[in-house]
Amino acid sequence: MAARLAPLLAAAALVALPPLMPKYALEVLISILFFGYLGACWNILGGYGGQFSFGHAAFFGLGAYTSTLLFLHWGVSPWIGMLAGGLLAAGFGLFAGYLSFRYGLRGPYFSLVTLAFAEMLRVVAVNWKAVGSSLGLVVPNRGSAPALFLFAEKLPYYYVILTMAVGALVITRAMERSRMGYALAAIRENEDAAEAAGVDALSTKLSAMALSSFLTALGGTFYAQYFSYIDPSLTFGPAISIGGLLPAIVGGAGTVTGPLLGSFVLTPISELTRAALRGRAGADIMLYGLVLILVISFLPNGLVGWIRARRAPAGGRR
Amino acid sequence: MTWLFLQAVVSGLLLGGVYGLVASGLSLIFGVLRILNFAHGAAMMLGMYPSYWLFVLLGVDPYLSILVTGPLFFGIGVLIQRIVIEPNRDAAEHNQLLLTLGVALFFENLALVLWQGDFRTVRVWYSGASFLVADVLVEVPRLVAAGGAVLIALGLWGFLRTTDVGKAIRALSEEPEGARLVGVNVARIRGVAFGIGSACVAVAGALVTPFFYVAPDVGESFNIMAFVVVVLGGMGNFLGALMGGFIVGLAESLGAAFLPGSLKQLVVFGLFVVVLLLRPEGLFGTRRGR
Amino acid sequence: MSAPGLEIRGLIKRFGGLVAVSRFDLTVAPGEIVGLIGPNGAGKTTVFHVVAGFYPPTEGAIAFEGTSLVGLKPHAICRLGLARTFQLVQPFAGLTTLENVMVGAFNRAPDVGAARRRAAEIVEFVGLGPRRDVPARHLTLPDRKRLEVARGLATEPRLLLLDEVMSGLNPTEIEAIIGLIRRIHARGVSLLVIEHVMRAILALSHRLVVLHHGEKIAEGPPATVARDPLVIEAYLGESGEAAAR
Numbered sequence: 001m002a003a004r005l006a007p008l009l010a011a012a013a014l015v016a017l018p019p020l021m022p023k024y025a026l027e028v029l030i031s032i033l034f035f036g037y038l039g040a041c042w043n044i045l046g047g048y049g050g051q052f053s054f055g056h057a058a059f060f061g062l063g064a065y066t067s068t069l070l071f072l073h074w075g076v077s078p079w080i081g082m083l084a085g086g087l088l089a090a091g092f093g094l095f096a097g098y099l100s101f102r103y104g105l106r107g108p109y110f111s112l113v114t115l116a117f118a119e120m121l122r123v124v125a126v127n128w129k130a131v132g133s134s135l136g137l138v139v140p141n142r143g144s145a146p147a148l149f150l151f152a153e154k155l156p157y158y159y160v161i162l163t164m165a166v167g168a169l170v171i172t173r174a175m176e177r178s179r180m181g182y183a184l185a186a187i188r189e190n191e192d193a194a195e196a197a198g199v200d201a202l203s204t205k206l207s208a209m210a211l212s213s214f215l216t217a218l219g220g221t222f223y224a225q226y227f228s229y230i231d232p233s234l235t236f237g238p239a240i241s242i243g244g245l246l247p248a249i250v251g252g253a254g255t256v257t258g259p260l261l262g263s264f265v266l267t268p269i270s271e272l273t274r275a276a277l278r279g280r281a282g283a284d285i286m287l288y289g290l291v292l293i294l295v296i297s298f299l300p301n302g303l304v305g306w307i308r309a310r311r312a313p314a315g316g317r318r
Numbered sequence: 319m320t321w322l323f324l325q326a327v328v329s330g331l332l333l334g335g336v337y338g339l340v341a342s343g344l345s346l347i348f349g350v351l352r353i354l355n356f357a358h359g360a361a362m363m364l365g366m367y368p369s370y371w372l373f374v375l376l377g378v379d380p381y382l383s384i385l386v387t388g389p390l391f392f393g394i395g396v397l398i399q400r401i402v403i404e405p406n407r408d409a410a411e412h413n414q415l416l417l418t419l420g421v422a423l424f425f426e427n428l429a430l431v432l433w434q435g436d437f438r439t440v441r442v443w444y445s446g447a448s449f450l451v452a453d454v455l456v457e458v459p460r461l462v463a464a465g466g467a468v469l470i471a472l473g474l475w476g477f478l479r480t481t482d483v484g485k486a487i488r489a490l491s492e493e494p495e496g497a498r499l500v501g502v503n504v505a506r507i508r509g510v511a512f513g514i515g516s517a518c519v520a521v522a523g524a525l526v527t528p529f530f531y532v533a534p535d536v537g538e539s540f541n542i543m544a545f546v547v548v549v550l551g552g553m554g555n556f557l558g559a560l561m562g563g564f565i566v567g568l569a570e571s572l573g574a575a576f577l578p579g580s581l582k583q584l585v586v587f588g589l590f591v592v593v594l595l596l597r598p599e600g601l602f603g604t605r606r607g608r
Numbered sequence: 609m610s611a612p613g614l615e616i617r618g619l620i621k622r623f624g625g626l627v628a629v630s631r632f633d634l635t636v637a638p639g640e641i642v643g644l645i646g647p648n649g650a651g652k653t654t655v656f657h658v659v660a661g662f663y664p665p666t667e668g669a670i671a672f673e674g675t676s677l678v679g680l681k682p683h684a685i686c687r688l689g690l691a692r693t694f695q696l697v698q699p700f701a702g703l704t705t706l707e708n709v710m711v712g713a714f715n716r717a718p719d720v721g722a723a724r725r726r727a728a729e730i731v732e733f734v735g736l737g738p739r740r741d742v743p744a745r746h747l748t749l750p751d752r753k754r755l756e757v758a759r760g761l762a763t764e765p766r767l768l769l770l771d772e773v774m775s776g777l778n779p780t781e782i783e784a785i786i787g788l789i790r791r792i793h794a795r796g797v798s799l800l801v802i803e804h805v806m807r808a809i810l811a812l813s814h815r816l817v818v819l820h821h822g823e824k825i826a827e828g829p830p831a832t833v834a835r836d837p838l839v840i841e842a843y844l845g846e847s848g849e850a851a852a853r
Contacts, residue, residue, distance in 0.1 A: 010394050052412045077455045103595040108354040112545055113594050119542060127579040179714050179723070186700050186711040193698035196660060197687035198715030198763050238538065242423070249416060282430030282534070289424030296417050297406055 018158050026154050030226070038219050038240070039247035039259025040168035045212035047253030049205055050188030054111040055118030056216055056244050058096070060091035061125065061235035062223040063217025066138050071148070078139075078149035082221040086118060086214040090125040092214030094206055101205050106191075115241070122236035136231025139224050149225045157226050164222065165260060168215060173256045175211070175295065182309045184208055188254075216244070246288060250295045252302025261303050266291065321453055326575035327568060328454050334567020335464030336522050339539060341547035341559035342471045343518030347490035348548065348558075350511035351403065353414045357421040359520050361508040361542025363534060364425060365391055365520025367433065369527045373440050378526045380440055381462065388517045388526045396509045396514030403512065404505060422541070429534040438532040445528050459528035466525050471560050474518065479554065487511050519544070544568075565589075612673045613637040614690070614767055618661055619660055619668035621651070628654045629822045632668070634800075634810055636767060641789070641799045643813035643830070645806075646842055651801045651822040653695055656769050659683045659693045672767065675831060685756075686715055691765035693733070693756040695772045695802075700742035706731055706740045712762030734758040734788060750781045757788065767798045774805045782808055810834060818842070 018026055022282050038060070046052050066088050067081030075085075096117050100110055126134045150158055175181050183204045186194035211236040224230045233238075251262025269291070270284035279281045299306045340362060347355045368387050372378040398421060406417055447458040478484035486507050489497035496588055523540075530536070541564060551562025569589050573582030613670055620634040629651040636642045644652050657663045659670055661682040670677045673691050679758070680688075691712075700708050709727035710720075717723035734754045739747060744755060753773050760768055770789070774782050786808050793799060803809040809830075816833040818826040820842040826833050833839055 008558060017549045050412075052415070099591075099595055104593060108415050109549075109594060111412075111415060112354070112549065113591060115542070116546075116590050116594075120584055120591075123580055123583045123587070127581050127769035177720065179720060182707065182711050182714060182723075183721075185707070189700035189702055190698050192662070192682075193694065193700065193759075194711065195662075196692050196694070196698075197712040197759050198683050198691075199711065202681075202682045233634060234631055235717070242419070277431075280431050282427035284427075286424050286427035286431060289420045289422070289427065290419030292423065293402055295416060296409065296413050296420065297402070300409060300413055 011230055012062060013102050014017070014162060019155060022228060023154065025182065026158060028268065028271050030154065030158050030161055031271070032263050033158075033260075034219070034222070035164045035247050035267055036162060036260035036263035037165040037168050037222075038244035039251065039263055040165065040172055041167065041215040042244040043248040043253060043255075044172060044215070044222055045205075045208045047248055047255070047258065048172075048181065048188070049208040049212075049255050050184075051106075051205060051208070052111050052245070053114040053212075053241075055114030055116070055241055056212075057236045057238070057240040058114070058118040058121050059093060059213040059216040060220040060223070060240045060244075061118075061121055061229065061230075061232070062092055063091040063220030064230045064235045065125065065220075066217070067221040068224045068266060069131065069141055071139065072137065077147055078221055078225055079147070082218050085221055086217040089217030089220075090214040091207045093209045097206050098202075099211035101202050114120070118236055119239060125232035125236060132231070134232060136154045136234070137224075139228045139230075141228045149221070157222075160228075161222060164218065169256055169260065171211075171215070176256060180204060180207060189225070242288075246292060248302075250302055252304030255304040257301070258302050258304045265303065266297045322575050323572070324452075324454050326571045328451075328456060330458070330568035330571030331564055332456075332460040332464040332567070333571060334564035335467040336413055336526055336563070337543055337547050337567050338560035338563025339467035339522040339525075340519050340544045340555055341551060341563050342474060343522075344544045344548045345551065345556055345559035346474075346487070346491075347512055348517035350487055351399075351407075351508055353403070353411075353418060354545070355512075355515070356415065356418040356541065357425060358399075358515075358544050359537035359539070360422045360425040360429075361395070361516045361537075362519045362523040362540045362544075363537030364429060365523030366530075366532045366536065367429065367468050368528050369524040370440055373430055373442070373527075379442060380409035380464070380524055384466075384521045384524045387596050388521050391520035392513040392517040393467055395513035398516070399509045404508065404574060407508075409510070422537075426534055426537050431532070431535075440527040440532065457529065461488075463525040463529070468560070470521060471516065471556075474514070475556055481508060481509070497569050543586070546586055549590060550593050551572035614642070614800065615669070615671045615757075616655075616659065617669045618688070619655070619658065619670065620666045621654055621663065622666045627821075627822055629658070632819070632824055634817055634824075636798050636800050638766065639796075640797055640814050641793055641801065641812050643809040643816045644800060644802045645804070645809055646819035646825075648686070650819040652819050653771055654822075655819070656692055656771055656802065660690065660769065678763060686763050686765070688768070689764070689766040691760035691763045692769035693765070693771050693773060697749070697752045698754045699747065699755055700754050701745040702743060704741045704743055705736050705747065705755055705758075708744050709758045709762045712759040713773050715763035719801075726764075730758050730762045733791070734761070735784070749776055750784075753777065753785070754788070757792075761792060761797070765797060767800065768792065770799060770801045770803075772802055772804060773804060774808055784811060806834075815826060 018029065019074030020194065021029070042056050063085035067078045070076035070081040070084060071078050096114065100113050103307065105113055125131055131137070141150050144150065167259040183194065183199045186197065186199050187201050187204060195201050220235060223235070247262030247266055248259040249262070250266055251260065251266065252258030266288065269287055273287055344355055344358050348569060367388050368390065369380040369383040369464070372386065373380055402421060406414060436516045444458050448455055478488055486497065486502045487510065489502055490504065490507050547562040547566045548559055550565055551558035551560070566586060570582050573585030577585065581596050615635040616634040619629055620627070621629040625802060632655065644650055644655065644761060654663070658665050659677065661677065661680050665678060672688055675688060677685050697703065700711065702761060706727055709730050710723045713726040714725040719728050732755055736754050736758060739751055744752070747755060757770065757773060774785050777785065782805055789812055801809060801812065813830050815832050816828065817824060818833060818839050825842060826836045826839045
């Protein structure tokens with residue numbers, strides 16, 4: 001009974017409590033949901049598809065820059081720019097994915113090539129004056145303008161990211177139970193056998209890539225609007241690429257709630273470390289490294305996997 | 319124009335020598351342990367610090383310091399392999415990759431925590447020394463680094479060919495089952511291979527301190543370069559890695575000469591992507607499957 | 609006018625300098641069970657790999673029900689009604705028996721519900737009912753073999769390629785598989801079967817084709833082929849154990 005109640009209580013808390021929370025706590029919660037969201041997006045291709053992208057920042061950056069540039073130059077509302085960025089990112093994802101999958105890149109080779117693509121976009125952004133080069137772009141926030149995805153306070157941003165995170169989870173769950181979910185699982189387990197059973201591996205992986213990259217780009221727009229500033233190394237850099245995949249791995253790749261759970265564990269660790277060791281940049285990431293090593297070594301199926309194994313030793317897909 | 323080209327070629331070859339050493343280590347590790355070591359760049363970056371501190375505190379020349387750096391990082395490499403990697407040797411491939419990523423994150427940021435992100439430099443009397451060869455400038459520290467790197471790489475190659483341990487390493491990388499059957503101590507050799515690979519890259523770091531800045535973020539760019547080189551030269555192919563180093567050095571240098579800003583990296587990455595797609599076994603490797 | 613079914617004409621498969629299959633002709637008409645036999649290394653599995661789209665043929669024509677299979681990806685060939693099993697079983701280890709079979713069922717099923725129903729029926733049909741919700745990694749070898757067959761069957765093929773489905777099984781299990789193959793045939797599925805278990809393949813096949821060093825050395829009714837001196841010599845020459853089975 002308690003097990004069923006807990007998620008509902010948590011959900012209720014997430015909706016009702018924030019207006020009462022102190023500013024700093026709200027910021028941390030936004031951060032948690034943000035990385036949980038990124039993790040969920042990465043999870044679609046990485047956890048479910050088994051294709052570990054180390055360069056998801058490519059899509060994130062494309063989203064952030066697209067919506068910001070559309071806003072700065074043509075006054076297009078970032079809500080619309082978000083979608084444009086998503087489509088552009090999906091297009092790039094399909095391009096990069098087609099090249100990679102068509103040429104049979106799997107495992108670490110795929111990870112490397114995605115890393116290369118993200119880095120290439122970063123270098124292009126750094127050297128392109130029109131997009132601000134390394135100085136980046138500032139999103140002017142002169143107060144509340146909801147139609148332009150600008151808010152004077154943090155609270156509305158919180159509800160936006162909450163909706164996005166929940167949305168990502170809902171989409172993941174729907175995908176998991178669909179034809180595509182089964183196909184991805186089969187491909188992940190054994191691509192050749194999947195093909196022999198009628199699964200179009202290339203097309204399925206590309207679908208996962210398109211969905212994953214589209215959603216990741218939306219996160220980029222959120223970032224731009226929330227922080228009001230983007231630059232190549234923030235948006236195309238390893239911080240985002242790794243920041244997205246860590247929660248998914250730690251929480252449990254290939255599960256619906258894994259990325260969010262992982263973020264609920266990792267992000268506070270990062271925040272606490274940073275607060276405790278002021279002025280010692282890097283301590284939080286150092287801990288991340290350690291956590292990653294420990295999780296891979298002792299909980300290879302992540303936290304969710306560990307929880308499930310304790311509850312039902314039989315196993316199975318869910 | 320030709321002068322610019324020649325200058326770029328020389329610079330490229332000099333840098334390429336170092337890349338080659340870095341990649342040889344990575345290639346060795348891949349050949350024996352079959353993992354892409356994401357912590358490689360971190361090892362190079364960390365390898366610079368003993369040289370820095372020995373120089374600043376005791377006035378030891380960086381080139382001498384490799385006598386310390388080499389064995390030290392060999393030991394650290396063996397330890398890391400034993401503690402972190404070996405217990406997980408049967409884990410899924412992507413998990414092993416993430417493991418080395420975790421090691422990388424840990425050590426890169428350990429440096430950041432201990433020594434902050436400040437750029438440091440090692441300025442020795444020959445840091446600025448250079449000479450002209452037919453209008454082309456050759457900087458002495460770069461020449462020494464390249465020369466040293468190539469010598470070490472060749473020495474390593476000789477080691478692999480002639481010594482028992484070296485042969486065991488080669489056996490394990492070419493025929494794991496066969497090696498096991500003839501009694502090669504697999505666990506020990508895996509540790510040794512990782513140790514040697516780490517020592518190589520750390521020494522490469524030491525070698526570049528006279529002309530490269532010392533800072534925690536150096537590791538990342540060298541990491542990517544190392545992968546590019548290894549993919550180009552051929553995973554697990556030792557001399558191929560050396561050749562790959564020269565090719566990448568040249569590509570980067572020519573890119574820098576003829577492209578504005580940091581676009582030179584696009585040349586290298588572009589080359590990387592093309593090779594990965596068309597010939598993932600590398601330019602010199604044998605087909606192993608992707 | 610060509611008969612429907614599987615038609616292989618003049619198939620040659622080279623790997624570098626090695627010729628694995630040479631000038632190979634084979635037909636499987638609807639309703640037939642054709643046995644493909646030969647000593648180890650004869651090229652039988654290579655034929656399967658080429659037909660199923662995993663390797664491109666070096667030369668030759670392969671058609672199924674009039675449609676050329678050359679250049680098609682494995683999943684497209686499966687869509688056309690040709691399914692295969694692997695010599696070394698390849699289950700989706702993390703999925704349950706039912707989920708494994710559902711993957712195959714999606715080949716024709718329009719939605720998840722239909723796939724699940726179809727898969728459930730197949731799971732019962734092959735006798736894996738009690739193991740429905742067991743993760744495939746926990747299945748025994750005989751059960752994995754059944755799973756492999758079930759997954760192929762779920763794709764609703766008109767021709768099923770079975771690759772040494774009886775290897776590693778004891779006599780009782782072999783009997784059971786023979787029965788399963790007969791029941792599959794009774795459902796209207798043609799079969800092309802690679803086997804080393806001689807008595808089984810002799811009992812099941814309408815026709816035998818013998819491959820040796822990549823070439824067909826005999827073809828005909830089982831009784832005739834079994835007595836063919838060329839065939840006997842091929843088996844005795846390569847490995848005494850195979851002929852003795």
